[in-house]
Amino acid sequence: MFKIYNMSKTDRELSLNFYKYLCNVIGTEEVVKTRRKLFCALDSVLRHPTFTVISSGSKAEGVDLNGSDYDLMFVLESFQVYENMIKVSLFTNKTPIIMDISDTKPGFTKLKLFDRSNKYLRHIIQFAEILEKETYISSKLFREDHMPDCMIIHGPCQSNPDNTIDFARCVRCEEWITPAHPWIYRSRSSWPDHRLVMSVTAMMEQNTVPDEGYVFERKRKKGISKDPNAETFWADMPYYVEIAKAKEQNSKWGPKKIIAELKLGLSERVVKTVLSQYFYDQNTDCLFRKSIDLNVHHRRCVSKNDLVNMIKENHKKDHRKADTIYEALRTTVFPVVRETIKILFKTEVKCQQCASAIDLPKTTTTRRPNSSYVS
Ligand SMILES: [Zn+2]
Numbered sequence: 367m368f369k370i371y372n373m374s375k376t377d378r379e380l381s382l383n384f385y386k387y388l389c390n391v392i393g394t395e396e397v398v399k400t401r402r403k404l405f406c407a408l409d410s411v412l413r414h415p416t417f418t419v420i421s422s423g424s425k426a427e428g429v430d431l432n433g434s435d436y437d438l439m440f441v442l443e444s445f446q447v448y449e450n451m452i453k454v455s456l457f458t459n460k461t462p463i464i465m466d467i468s469d470t471k472p473g474f475t476k477l478k479l480f481d482r483s484n485k486y487l488r489h490i491i492q493f494a495e496i497l498e499k500e501t502y503i504s505s506k507l508f509r510e511d512h513m514p515d516c517m518i519i520h521g522p523c524q525s526n527p528d529n530t531i532d533f534a535r536c537v538r539c540e541e542w543i544t545p546a547h548p549w550i551y552r553s554r555s556s557w558p559d560h561r562l563v564m565s566v567t568a569m570m571e572q573n574t575v576p577d578e579g580y581v582f583e584r585k586r587k588k589g590i591s592k593d594p595n596a597e598t599f600w601a602d603m604p605y606y607v608e609i610a611k612a613k614e615q616n617s618k619w620g621p622k623k624i625i626a627e628l629k630l631g632l633s634e635r636v637v638k639t640v641l642s643q644y645f646y647d648q649n650t651d652c653l654f655r656k657s658i659d660l661n662v663h664h665r666r667c668v669s670k671n672d673l674v675n676m677i678k679e680n681h682k683k684d685h686r687k688a689d690t691i692y693e694a695l696r697t698t699v700f701p702v703v704r705e706t707i708k709i710l711f712k713t714e715v716k717c718q719q720c721a722s723a724i725d726l727p728k729t730t731t732t733r734r735p736n737s738s739y740v741s
């Protein structure tokens with residue numbers, strides 16, 4: 367509202383009248399906020415370990431226009447969607463689903479099962495469709511699944527006959543997928559707010575709040591790290607070591623034999639994937655991430671502890687900052703995610719000399735963003 371004082375008198379009057387008109391139609395700022403909070407409360411009451419309900423659309427945004435329906439996302443928490451196989455966490459309880467955007471329109475994807483072992487197949491068999499040996503989720507069967515008799519299909523949703531409720535069953539992808547990258551840098555005048563864009567991207571990247579001088583502040587845009595989420599990797603790393611070591615010590619063992627010997631209860635496909643991505647080097651006693659590019663070296667896998675120590679050592683050299691350390695490490699060790707390095711740098715590097723410099727107030731204020739529903 368403060369900008370209104372820079373306007374001409376006529377513009378100011380017109381603008382205020384329009385604001386009052388909108389308050390009449392939609393409700394005042396307070397009313398809109400209260401409506402949002404109500405839906406937020408409803409969602410948290412309905413939360414369940416196997417599904418999450420997210421009220422969406424205009425109603426949940428607090429804009430209660432006549433004739434608008436109630437949109438509801440119903441997220442099935444037993445599935446996890448990944449952009450590609452490289453990022454799959456092999457030891458989660460969730461059923462991994464892989465995106466396949468070949469031959470699809472922009473903004474659309476086919477979803478296929480990562481691993482067709484019975485452990486996973488039984489979770490999606492009721493809406494699965496098999497095409498060329500791959501198991502896809504049929505969007506038709508998926509939206510019709512568990513549909514009560516009183517409901518009808520309305521677009522991607524299950525709706526009641528008078529179309530006042532749209533109920534969309536969903537699966538979650540927690541990555542910032544490649545087709546969504548342009549959204550970050552898209553030119554925009556005012557909406558969405560710069561801070562909102564920042565917090566959305568940071569949450570997607572590492573489930574953290576962005577720190578100062580995030581990618582958007584820089585002239586040179588920095589790429590998003592290709593490595594998987596470091597914490598996920600570290601959780602799975604002992605298994606990778608065990609599998610790769612078994613293969614190194616018994617070169618003739620295939621995935622089946624390794625599964626039988628290690629008694630890990632894993633499927634053949636999981637073990638195959640691990641073996642295709644990692645190898646164990648007996649000389650250095652280290653796990654390595656295989657390079658897929660002939661010009662790039664295999665990278666040594668490091669534990670969280672190792673990485674923290676490397677960051678500390680790197681900083682000692684010439685009081686390097688997180689970005690420089692990231693650049694120094696990313697070609698030799700795995701996993702190196704820019705945001706992870708930043709966080710570990712902030713929390714683990716205790717350097718007297720730098721402490722004052724790090725805490726200097728920044729030109730851009732970044733605050734912990736509130737939930738977009740409550741703010
Ligand atoms: Zn220092």
